[in-house]
Amino acid sequence: MSLFRKPQPLAVLVVRDAPDVVAGLRRALETAPDAERPGLERALALAEESAGRSDAELRGRWVRQRLDAVGYEGPADSVEAIKNLRQAEPGLSLRQAVTYAKETAATEA
Template structure:
């Protein structure tokens, strides 16, 4: 992610997926279904683009502050900056645009 976003994107899902696969190799019949589900979930997140991850983060932060309005609104940007006071206006707009571009 560029520095202008003021948000560092860390993608370590591949490390988590490897650990889960190792656990799956050693799993009992009782724990196997849960681990298989966990592996599938983690692998689905590794397939997400950086824009999708940022969009998910934005929606999560907005939900944390109780915002449920229109993502394209000025109120969404204001709520995001309220949730993350260090975000510049430009960064908040770009991040909001990622959320608009990749709805869940």
């Protein structure tokens, strides 16, 4: 690897809007009538669970969705999985695909 080569940024950006959703659900729950409370409480629990996921876990879910879409069911970090991932997402470099594949395998273990 060359010392003068710029590191390649990751291509998958994780958008974290879950904290805003959680805050909105909490505000709604404060003024909700009794009939709406159970549904809002369940929605709040799901949003809080989602907000607690790591970026690697979210990228892993993204990778698995891409692999599932092309019918690949094997280990996420295999050569075949990386090939399928790059075919499903042609903009990914080999380095990015390998990084994502390793993250996915780690989160699925």
